[in-house]
Amino acid sequence: MNTITDRVAEVRKQVENGDLNLATRRMLDLFLDFFISRKLKIEAVALRAEYNIHIATKALTGEDDRDLRSWIERVYHLLEAIETESKPEVEPQTEVSKSTQSFVYSASSIAAPENVVFKAHRITKQYRNNSYTFELPPVDILLKLGEITGIVGENGNGKTTLLRIIAGDLEADTGEISYPLFGGVPVNWYKFRTQIAYIPQHVSKWHGYLKDNLHFTAALHGLRGQENEEQVNFILHRLGLSKYEKATWSEISGGYKLRFELAKALVWRPKLLIIDEPLAHLDINAQQLFLQDLRFMTNSIQHPMSVFISSQHLHEIESVSDNILFIKNGNLLYNGKMKSFGAERNENIFELITPLTLIEIEKICAEIAGAKITDLGNLILIHTPLAFTSAKFMTFLGEKGVEIQYFRDISTSTSKLFKEHLTLNR
Amino acid sequence: MKNIFQELTPHFLRKADNYLLLNSPHLWATRLHHLLFWAGLFNGLCWLSGWFFPFSLSRIPYDFGQIVFIILGNIITFLIWVYQMSKYGVEARFGMTNPKLQAADTFLMLIGIAFIFSGPLFFNKGIKMNIQTKITAEGLVNDINLLNTGQFIFLPHENNRDKYSTDGAKMLDCKLPYHHPATEKLLNETQILENIGNINTKEEERKILTTFLDLTEKYRGYDFDGRYAILKPEILFSQSTDSVRRSVLTSYYYGHEGSLDVRLLNPIDYSVTKNLEEIGEAWSPVVWGASDEKLSIYMFFVGMLGLLLMVFKRTNLRILVFSAIVGMLSVSLLGGIAQLIVVYGAYLALVLFTFLVRTSAKLIIPIKIGLVLLTLSTPLLPLNEDLLLLGIAFGYLAWFFLFNPRLMHLHSFPKSN
Numbered sequence: 001m002n003t004i005t006d007r008v009a010e011v012r013k014q015v016e017n018g019d020l021n022l023a024t025r026r027m028l029d030l031f032l033d034f035f036i037s038r039k040l041k042i043e044a045v046a047l048r049a050e051y052n053i054h055i056a057t058k059a060l061t062g063e064d065d066r067d068l069r070s071w072i073e074r075v076y077h078l079l080e081a082i083e084t085e086s087k088p089e090v091e092p093q094t095e096v097s098k099s100t101q102s103f104v105y106s107a108s109s110i111a112a113p114e115n116v117v118f119k120a121h122r123i124t125k126q127y128r129n130n131s132y133t134f135e136l137p138p139v140d141i142l143l144k145l146g147e148i149t150g151i152v153g154e155n156g157n158g159k160t161t162l163l164r165i166i167a168g169d170l171e172a173d174t175g176e177i178s179y180p181l182f183g184g185v186p187v188n189w190y191k192f193r194t195q196i197a198y199i200p201q202h203v204s205k206w207h208g209y210l211k212d213n214l215h216f217t218a219a220l221h222g223l224r225g226q227e228n229e230e231q232v233n234f235i236l237h238r239l240g241l242s243k244y245e246k247a248t249w250s251e252i253s254g255g256y257k258l259r260f261e262l263a264k265a266l267v268w269r270p271k272l273l274i275i276d277e278p279l280a281h282l283d284i285n286a287q288q289l290f291l292q293d294l295r296f297m298t299n300s301i302q303h304p305m306s307v308f309i310s311s312q313h314l315h316e317i318e319s320v321s322d323n324i325l326f327i328k329n330g331n332l333l334y335n336g337k338m339k340s341f342g343a344e345r346n347e348n349i350f351e352l353i354t355p356l357t358l359i360e361i362e363k364i365c366a367e368i369a370g371a372k373i374t375d376l377g378n379l380i381l382i383h384t385p386l387a388f389t390s391a392k393f394m395t396f397l398g399e400k401g402v403e404i405q406y407f408r409d410i411s412t413s414t415s416k417l418f419k420e421h422l423t424l425n426r
Numbered sequence: 427m428k429n430i431f432q433e434l435t436p437h438f439l440r441k442a443d444n445y446l447l448l449n450s451p452h453l454w455a456t457r458l459h460h461l462l463f464w465a466g467l468f469n470g471l472c473w474l475s476g477w478f479f480p481f482s483l484s485r486i487p488y489d490f491g492q493i494v495f496i497i498l499g500n501i502i503t504f505l506i507w508v509y510q511m512s513k514y515g516v517e518a519r520f521g522m523t524n525p526k527l528q529a530a531d532t533f534l535m536l537i538g539i540a541f542i543f544s545g546p547l548f549f550n551k552g553i554k555m556n557i558q559t560k561i562t563a564e565g566l567v568n569d570i571n572l573l574n575t576g577q578f579i580f581l582p583h584e585n586n587r588d589k590y591s592t593d594g595a596k597m598l599d600c601k602l603p604y605h606h607p608a609t610e611k612l613l614n615e616t617q618i619l620e621n622i623g624n625i626n627t628k629e630e631e632r633k634i635l636t637t638f639l640d641l642t643e644k645y646r647g648y649d650f651d652g653r654y655a656i657l658k659p660e661i662l663f664s665q666s667t668d669s670v671r672r673s674v675l676t677s678y679y680y681g682h683e684g685s686l687d688v689r690l691l692n693p694i695d696y697s698v699t700k701n702l703e704e705i706g707e708a709w710s711p712v713v714w715g716a717s718d719e720k721l722s723i724y725m726f727f728v729g730m731l732g733l734l735l736m737v738f739k740r741t742n743l744r745i746l747v748f749s750a751i752v753g754m755l756s757v758s759l760l761g762g763i764a765q766l767i768v769v770y771g772a773y774l775a776l777v778l779f780t781f782l783v784r785t786s787a788k789l790i791i792p793i794k795i796g797l798v799l800l801t802l803s804t805p806l807l808p809l810n811e812d813l814l815l816l817g818i819a820f821g822y823l824a825w826f827f828l829f830n831p832r833l834m835h836l837h838s839f840p841k842s843n
């Protein structure tokens with residue numbers, strides 16, 4: 001979906017479906033991905049601001065704001081204006097008029113992101129003291145623009161260590177590292193570290209107002225004057241932080257602190273974003289929003305970036321990652337494409353929580369040839385032959401009248417690697 | 427507390443703050459615009475307190491307790507400013523800075539410190555202008571005649587020695603005292619005052635000296651600091667009529683300001699300066715040749731506080747270190763190496779150690795403390811302070827153009843642990 005027409009249609013559909021939060025966010029993303037006039041951008045930000053006010057009003061009064069209808073009309077008009085100004089045949093290098101004439105470029109001619117941001121071959125790191133020794137196993141990594149790479153694993157397996165090495169904060173003991181998009185191995189580490197964004201697990205306290213900090217960061221990275229003002233306003237509304245612009249560190253929750261750190265990183269559009277355990281302090285909805293925004297930002301046509309993210313929330317990370325690394329007990333058990341994980345398995349594995357006892361489930365599943373049951377205490381693992389898909393299994397359980405409290409197909413999830421008594425069959 | 431501060435901030439300052447935030451983040455982070463406003467307000471109050479100070483010629487105090495409160499206020503302002511700057515450390519976040527910006531940053535800080543600690547100067551200025559309103563030109567002329575001691579030398583200030591005629595109307599050869607053989611002998615003489623009269627000199631010179639001695643003895647007041655005698659105006663005050671006091675103050679002015687046109691009397695200034703001079707001497711103050719002593723003292727404190735301020739900016743600590751090193755290396759070349767090897771050796775060792783263990787977080791704090799203590803202790807050593815500060819200035823220049831880019835790279839290098 002690289003043309004502006006497709007993207008506008010996407011937003012329109014979201015509005016029609018009533019998903020106004022997503023619609024307004026994707027509407028703002030149009031301005032990240034395409035060259036659209038400033039006038040329309042200001043209007044889009046204003047519409048998003050009004051929507052946020054509407055949500056706040058609704059939360060306080062419990063009543064619908066009837067003016068939302070007129071607001072939706074204005075959204076449609078804006079989308080129409082964007083489409084009207086769209087020139088699908090214009091080449092990206094066409095000169096831009098500096099007058100107030102609005103213009104739109106189609107992004108279809110812009111090359112899909114193929115650039116390699118980071119490359120590492122067999123990097124290791126060892127910590128040794130009197131009581132223990134830790135060693136990061138040899139790791140090969142390739143980070144590209146437009147891709148999210150997740151690293152998952154148990155505590156103490158080196159996720160943060162690896163993130164810090166990639167961020168240039170920690171030196172690897174062995175191996176080769178280069179940053180092709182930044183010229184290879186950094187000669188000037190100071191300059192290099194100003195070009196990547198690193199959000200550590202424990203973010204440092206900041207002072208002053210949230211918005212002032214964003215202005216400060218943006219200005220330090222070259223955004224000055226009106227451009228600074230507009231970009232900060234844009235990112236505030238895009239990430240839903242506008243109502244906290246006059247908040248200080250102590251006045252916002254952990255989740256919003258993380259969103260703020262993301263805003264500080266994204267306001268100047270880095271090529272490489274490294275985030276350590278971002279989901280730890282977020283509720284479920286916030287996690288979904290965060291990951292969704294991350295995906296959108298990564299896939300930006302004009303400003304794609306590469307994201308390297310660590311987390312213990314396997315399923316959430318897997319849902320957005322293009323590549324995954326799994327480290328367990330000092331071993332790198334998997335390093336590759338997410339969609340390829342489990343492709344060569346010879347069985348399916350399902351997680352199930354049901355009021356039935358283990359014996360009852362075993363009795364029921366005995367009818368499935370080759371099925372194996374494992375009790376993990378809080379849930380049951382059911383192994384079935386490859387041909388017995390999750391759909392078939394759900395149908396089977398339904399026919400047997402089994403009450404399902406929780407079900408998940410982990411056949412292609414790194415979650416199964418956490419189960420110690422399982423072996424990885426690939 | 428913060429809201430009160432923001433409520434009090436005037437609109438124009440908030441606008442300036444916003445403009446700097448969006449356009450000059452580095453300058454904004456120095457908080458200099460806030461400092462200039464609030465410190466300027468404070469300095470204005472200092473001036474007003476001098477202007478409205480209630481004193482008369484019969485009651486000119488030797489000490490001004492207000493100075494203490496002014497300096498306390500200056501120190502508090504300084505600490506608040508440093509704290510505000512530490513909150514927005516640009517280097518700590520690896521913002522887009524470069525050596526030129528850091529150089530500008532450093533000099534702006536020195537300007538800020540100089541402005542903060544100029545409170546006493548504003549106070550003195552207010553006092554001076556206050557005194558000016560109490561003296562008329564005609565009164566001065568009449569009163570000086572009362573002294574009728576002929577030509578004599580007043581030495582209220584070691585660098586200014588003027589003679590005036592008995593009618594006070596004409597400034598005589600003001601170069602005379604300075605180049606007078608008698609005064610030159612006084613400058614070079616370290617004997618006690620009573621023995622100065624035994625200096626082998628010409629009769630006319632002796633007469634001048636004797637007159638001076640008589641004058642001081644008559645009013646039973648002189649000060650001796652090992653080099654020359656100073657007639658303390660406050661001694662005369664306590665024993666004289668108002669008219670004599672005015673004459674003495676006038677003479678002091680002539681000796682100090684050197685101009686017939688502006689009839690300012692400044693014993694207060696002198697006494698304050700004297701106090702500061704005494705303090706400064708104990709702390710090995712900067713002597714700038716023929717410059718004013720007050721300026722010397724303040725420049726010294728400004729310089730030292732500027733260096734101390736650098737401690738709070740993490741990467742600039744290394745600038746401090748290198749500048750001090752380069753400065754003292756320059757001094758050692760000019761001032762003799764032998765007595766300085768011990769200090770420089772310790773400095774060099776600390777610097778090398780800093781580099782060797784730059785990636786070890788545990789050692790950073792002790793190293794910083796050691797460097798700061800060494801830097802602050804240098805004034806207590808018998809060094810040539812002029813050259814030291816000149817050397818530090820030279821060091822800053824060398825630093826910003828030669829070493830800083832390299833050190834910034836090293837500072838950003840991935841840590842080993």
